[in-house]
Amino acid sequence: MSKDKTMDIHGNFKTYIKDKRIQRIILAVLTIVLSYLIILNGAAPKKYKLALDGKSDYDITAPRDIVNTIVTEQNARKVSDAEPADMTEIRNASIEVINTTVDFIGLIEKSRKNSSKKIAESLDSDDKKYNDKVLDIQEKEAAILNKEIEKLNIILSYDQVLFFISKASEEDIQKFETVLRELVGDIMEQDVTEDNISQKVVQLQNSIIYTDLRQEIKNIALILSKYILKPNRTVNAVTTKAKKELAYEIALNAPENIVKIEKGDRILSKGDVVTKDKLKILEELNLLETSGRFDYPFAIGILVIILLISLLLILYMNNFCKKVFYNRNDLILLSLLILVTLLVARLVFEVSTLTIPIFIAAALISILLDLRLAIIVNFLLTLSISLMTNGEMKFMLLGAITGTFTAFIVSRTSYHRNSLSMGGLIIGFINVLTIVSVDLIGKYPAKTILSESIIVMVNGFISIVLTIGLLPYLETLFNIVTPIRLLELGNPNQPLLKRLLMEAPGTYHHSLMVGNLAEVGAEAVGGNSLLARVAAYFHDIGKLKRPSFFMENQMSGNPHDKMTANLSTLVITSHIHDGVEIAKKYRIPLVIRDIIIQHHGTTLVAYFYHKAKNVEKDEGVDEANFRYDGEKPSTKEAAVVMLADSVEAAVRSMPDKTEGKIEGLVRKIIKDKLDDGQLDQCNLTLKDLDNIARAFMKVFGGYFHAREEYPDIKREEKNLKPQDEVDNSEISNVKKL
CATH class of the missing domain: 1.10.3030 (Gametocyte protein Pfg27)
Known part of the structure; x- marks a missing residue:
């Protein structure tokens, strides 16, 4: 094979591997295969070669409680058949x-x-x-x-x-x-x-x-x-079947019919004759070796179930968690959490199924990725691990109930690590409540109830402790923004914010006001209000590169007076790209960097555009040269920050700040953004935009509330006329021109 042909093949392979769809497929296949191997290893019981009326060569104990159903099966079936349809x-x-x-x-x-x-x-x-x-x-x-x-x-x-x-x-x-x-x-x-x-x-x-x-x-x-x-x-075929099965189970559990072998009791001792009832018990426990070869039907059954569970997760994510589904880092994190949970379950379930820390996956996925995804993954993990525990009801109920509660609890307490610790106590209490209820239903003795309650209480609390310990590493490793990290970024002592305060104080205070607006605006449309507020703090950090070119930072003189409109536009619009570069340097998360590049979209720098046309009389003015070369907002939070940034600058420059005029200007700016196509890529409805405007007015109502005028203070009437095209803070920055 020639060298050129080898290079072509190598290049095509690299291109193929870089395809995000191919990467998702590879990751999914790898996760499914490893999950299958872990579950198959844990689910496969030790097999015994025995025959009816033969002698046992083994001492066999019950791996779980088992009921002898031979005596009661026929009567139970009659009761089941007599049940009316549901x-x-x-x-x-x-x-x-x-x-x-x-x-x-x-x-x-x-x-x-x-x-x-x-x-x-x-x-x-x-x-x-x-x-x-x-x-x-x-x-x-x-x-x-x-x-x-x-x-x-x-x-x-x-x-x-x-x-x-x-x-x-x-x-x-x-x-x-x-x-x-x-x-x-x-x-x-x-x-x-x-x-x-x-x-x-x-x-x-x-x-x-x-x-x-x-x-x-x-x-x-x-x-x-x-x-x-x-x-x-x-x-209802499902509930009818369930009723009949329930009647069957009740009949089987009738005290006069039950012959029960408890977990750890001897089923057969070496030299015992294998009777029909003992053989039946071993069959139900899947402990009989039907052949000397690998149990292919069992392995295929496990494989099909794992494939179906995986398909359910893929379909769910593709429909309800697209953000995670199309993000490579998020998918890797999800796969890692699933595999680690399965591996830990495989290592500890033989000691006790109640020690399986399934709650860690639910907690971490809820905090780092998505609450809904955490709930569905918890259910699917519970089903998968139940294959290893032979469908033990205690574990399934514990995993399904407490795991779901865990996802909800940590999603609401993930703003402070101390709150997470308190959440661990709550989860432990729910564990105890669940296991006590199950044990009461099963008529377990008080000693068993007490010991199992202690185990699940410790399990719940330790799961959250481990979650808190793993959280910072996973946040950093996978560049994920959690409420805790957002709060850390929004701290005024954050290095980049301190630098903004010292080097561009006007921009800093503008950003604080935009943050207040963005927070209430995002909350009004069901967005992430904390993300919107923190992103607003950083949205103008690009102005640190040339702070004096923006009016809010000018103490005297305006450099734009000596510049052409084209050059001024270039300086003004460059701050979004400068902001992204500075954010990368300070390791600001990607989601905030996206808002930085999107907070002006492709809007027109109207002041300099009109200056070029009307003041400089430039006949060859191209509107495209006076637009930001950023990206249009793709999320609710980015759109809200854009709107908050625009209205804050516009309202601040108004000479007469009455409530009616402020509201009119706010709604006009929002409409202009909509008409300009800046909101085309975010899922905001007209109702959402109205809610955002109302939320902004609540903030402005408190900020520009009426005050009594001191009699000895004369106010200067300013002949400033609001620009019809005001849509960003940079327009007000050059208001002196």
């Missing part, structure tokens, strides 16, 4: 039927109004062909109505539809609606199933016949009844 309500079925009825009437009323409006607007009552033209309009409206009704999966004849428009009175329609809704509501309060729906249709039709509706409307209602009704109950 009916389940079809959610919203009755509401959908009522809504269809209302929609049907609504379409009729709409068509009648449209018809009346067209007749009133386009026809003269003195016209000799007035009636013909009226009928023509009504027929056209009926054709439209017929198509609309068909969308409701209701089929009526054209003449029947036309009747509603041309012949039925308002009283007829109202009476029809009242009667139909009442009769349909009565039917849907009953159990309507696929099996009896035809009977319910007949019942509805019989009720319609005995109403005092016009005969034509009765006929239509009789036809309508065939289309409106739908089942609101169904046989």
Whole structure:
């Protein structure tokens, strides 16, 4: 093979590996394979080669409590078969039927109004062909109505539809609606199933016949009844099966039938004859060696379950946690936490399943990645580890219940490490509450309840202690911003903020105000208010490179007076890229650096653009040269910081700060950003923008509240006119020009 060809292959391979989609696939496959090997190793029991009526060559003890089911199995099955089927309500079925009825009437009323409006607007009552033209309009409206009704999966004849428009009175329609809704509501309060729906249709039709509706409307209602009704109950196969299985379990657990071998008790001793009941117990415990080879069915079963669990996680993340799903670092962290949890579970479950620290994964994922992801991963890990514990109910309930509580608790207490410690005590208490309840159900002795309560209490607390210990390392290693880290970054003693205060005090105080606005704005739209506030503190750190070029830092003189508009624009717009470079130097997290580069988007530096056109009379002015070359906000937090930055600078420059004028300017700036396309890439709705404006006004209302004017102080009237295009702090920076 030639050298050039080898280099091409090597280059193609590197390009292939750098593909993010390929990286995700490789990571997923690696995680699944390692998880499978860990779980398979833990789940595979030791096998014994035994035969019925043969002698045992082993001393075999029970790895868990086991009930001899041979005596009671037949009676239990009879009880199970006698259980009636469980009916389940079809959610919203009755509401959908009522809504269809209302929609049907609504379409009729709409068509009648449209018809009346067209007749009133386009026809003269003195016209000799007035009636013909009226009928023509009504027929056209009926054709439209017929198509609309068909969308409701209701089929009526054209003449029947036309009747509603041309012949039925308002009283007829109202009476029809009242009667139909009442009769349909009565039917849907009953159990309507696929099996009896035809009977319910007949019942509805019989009720319609005995109403005092016009005969034509009765006929239509009789036809309508065939289309409106739908089942609101169904046989719930899952719950029916669960009921039968529950009845079976109850029968099996009847005291007079139970022959129980407790965990650690001897099933067979060396030399014992293998009886049918002992063989059955060993089969249920999966301790029989059916062949001398590897148990492929068992391994395949485990593999399929792991693949299904993995697929569930992938589908969930792709639909509800896209941010994590498409972030390589987050995926690596998630895989690491899953594998470590499984490995620790494999090492300790043989001592006691109650010592498995599954809560660590739930806590770390909730803090570092996403609360919803922590909940689903906790459930899936519980299922996966239960394969190693042979489905032990105590562990499954403990993992499912307390693990979920852990995710919620740490998500709300993750602002302080001390709060996390208190959360550990709460989690330990929930552990105790869960295990005591399970033991009471299982009729365990008080000694067992006490010992297990101590174990799970210590497990819960130690899990949180380990979480606190691992958190700083994982934050740094994977560049993840947690509330704790945000609070540390927002501390005024943070080196970069101290430098901003000393070198650019005007920018510092502007950033504090923007932080206040951004916090309430983000909170108003369900964003991360803490992230928005801290990001706002750092959004203008690029001004540290040339602080005197920004008005809030100028003590005397304005360097822009001696510069062309193009050069001034270049200086002003460069602060976003300067900010990113400074942030990298000070190890500011990526999510904040993204907001720095996005907080002006691609907005126009309007002041210098108009200066170039109107003052410098530059005929070759290109608007693109006067726009920021940043990125448009891609998150709620970035958009809120952009808006907060713009309105703070604009409001500060207003000569007359009345509430009405401030609100008008705030809403105008937000609208300008929207019209300019700066908010196209973030998921903010018009309702969100209104909420942001209201939140901003609460802050400005407290900041610029009215004060009594001292009689000996004369105020100077300033002839400053707010720029229509004010949209960023840099415009106010050069207000003197």
